[in-house]
Amino acid sequence: MIPVQDVEGQTIAVLGLGRSGLSAAKALAAGGAQVLVWDDGATGRAAAEAEGWELRDLTGAGAFEGVALLVVSPGIPHLYPHPHAAIANALRAGVPVDNDIGLFFRSWATEDWDQFSGMPKVVAVTGSNGKSTTSALIHHVLRSVGRPVQLAGNIGRGVLDIDPAEDHSVVVLELSSYQTELARAITPDVAVFTNLTPDHLDRHGGMGGYFAAKRRLFAEGGPDRAVVGVDEPEGLFLAGQLAVGPGDDRVIRVSSGQKLDGPGWSVFARKGFLSEYRKSRQIGSIDLRAIPGLPGAHNHQNACAAYAACRALGLGPRQIEAGFADFAGLPHRSQIVAEAGGVRWVNDSKATNVDSAAKALQAFDRIRWICGGLEKEGGLDALHPHLGRVVKAYVIGREAEGFALRLGPGAEAEVCETMEVAVARAHAEAASGETVLLAPAAASFDQYDSFEKRGEDFIARVTALTD
Structure with a gap:
């Protein structure tokens, strides 16, 4: 405590x-x-x-x-x-x-730190999607090199429940916009911004308020290093506000899908390869394609952010690569549940909004897609460009019929309403080489207490059919 x-x-x-x-x-x-x-x-x-x-x-x-x-x-x-x-x-x-985050930052440092040979560090991760995986990946890599590390905040333990700091230790915090917006003290050593897509807009008075809540971690926190995803306009703007010039390596820009140029510090992934550039020279690279715990472009973005944070803490590229190699992923986030009869079953119940579901769809081909639930504002149009990967959609939730209609004519859809029916139908129809993917693009609260409960139901029904 x-x-x-x-x-x-x-x-x-x-x-x-x-x-x-x-x-x-x-x-x-x-x-x-x-x-x-x-x-x-x-x-x-x-x-x-x-x-x-x-x-x-x-x-x-x-x-x-x-x-x-x-x-x-x-x-x-x-x-x-x-x-x-x-x-x-x-x-x-x-x-x-x-809130408890503010209490933590005002109470973390103690007089005992005067006896340490290396100061404890706090890495804080925020963003719309990927912050849980990024936080867990940073934690995993640090553990793999023997660094004392704790995972807390919106994942792992409550932030005030963790153990006091020790020499050279690190705390990795996953922080939601609810937490960053209200904390009166918020001073991480390394701050990470993964991305920004519409979510929780009612709680923040719109997209501007949502971005402002995330931005507090950087503008008021004053981190020594800022790792910023620049694939959206807000991240690009944030990186520009934090840097004093093109070569300011206190800001590490990260991207999935585009090469980042310039004299500063950047980490990006293209076609499954992570590259680190500094002062316009490549100084590190990792082949992400064979890492089972990090499938798809969205996880490659998470890998870039985690890599950059670990580099900011002094780890070498090969140390980070070794940690990535045996990262198993998180439950309910691109989690491989089973492979039977040539069919892969993937649980991404955490894909509770359209953007995260779209990224999950981009990670696989020939998908039998279990989707639906309590639909969020903004509609489903952003999913339409990715429906070519979908063989068939199996729609669950109380409003399954309306959800299926909003998918449009680009996808064959069957209204199943319940997870039991959806899993059974997908199991009956899936062929070798296909992936059955739970990526609901909706909240769970019409049928489940949480996305975790939804994912657990999926796992239980898949296990019963494939064991």
Whole structure:
């Protein structure tokens, strides 16, 4: 645990009692704060009270009298589409609002660091797609070379649940826009921006607010190195804002699909080969095509970002390549579930938006595609250029018929509604050399509690048919 610093004797309120909220409450108490907690759900409140936490309804009048700080869990809106009643109360009372990420950055460094021969580092990864795989890949490579490393934030452990720093250690944080937008302190040593595509727009008041939330990691964080994906206009703009000139190697530009020119530092992948250039000279390369844990152009972009971050931490190209070689990938992200009868079964349940599903479709040929769910705003038009790879779509979800119609005439589609039916139909029709791909292009909440539960259902049904 990381006890929160400079809170001794203060009364601090915590709103939201999920994983991050409870870990924040414990870390605040360990730092000497008097902690008040609240959750909108009766179950969460009852569990907290059973553990001995003091409850206070933060939505009521006078709730913030004597309170020095409100700590908010990431799923709770603080501005758009409208602030939670408790947050509005705090702001009216002049009480600052923070989250567990802000508490971590203000508490991570301690006096013990004076005895270290090498300073601990924090690598923070954000972006719309690929940040989980990029974070996990950085973590894996660092472990493979024996560097003390922990993975936390939006993946792995809660950020305040990790162990205190040790000599030369690294913390890799995956950070969502919800986390970067609200954290009052946010100072990583290396910051990574993977890409930007429309998502969570209701929470950020549109695309500009969404980009602004991601940009805080760089503009306010002041990292020593910034790794920036430049395949979208926002990333290209961000890299330009951070660099003081063309040769500024504090910014490492990364791309999947285009060669990056210029005197600066860049890492890019083309036709399955990763290349590193610095001062207009190639200084490293990796053949990514044979690495099973990194299939497709979207994973090659993740590999470029992870490679650049590891290089910024001082690792050599061959060390990184060795770490890539045995990376198994993450569950629910281009995860190979089974290969039977010449048919490959791939679970990409994390492809919850159109852009991530499009990238999954580009990674394979001759696809039998399981898709559908709670459709997000923006429509399905961005999928149409990739439907030539799809032999047939098997559509699930409560609105499966409408989803199938919006795919248009470019894809044969069967309305299956449930995962059970979709997997059974794909199994009956798939031929050798084809891939059955779960890449829903939609949220899971019409049928499942999470994308993980959706992916687990897919795995269980595939396993039952192929074992």
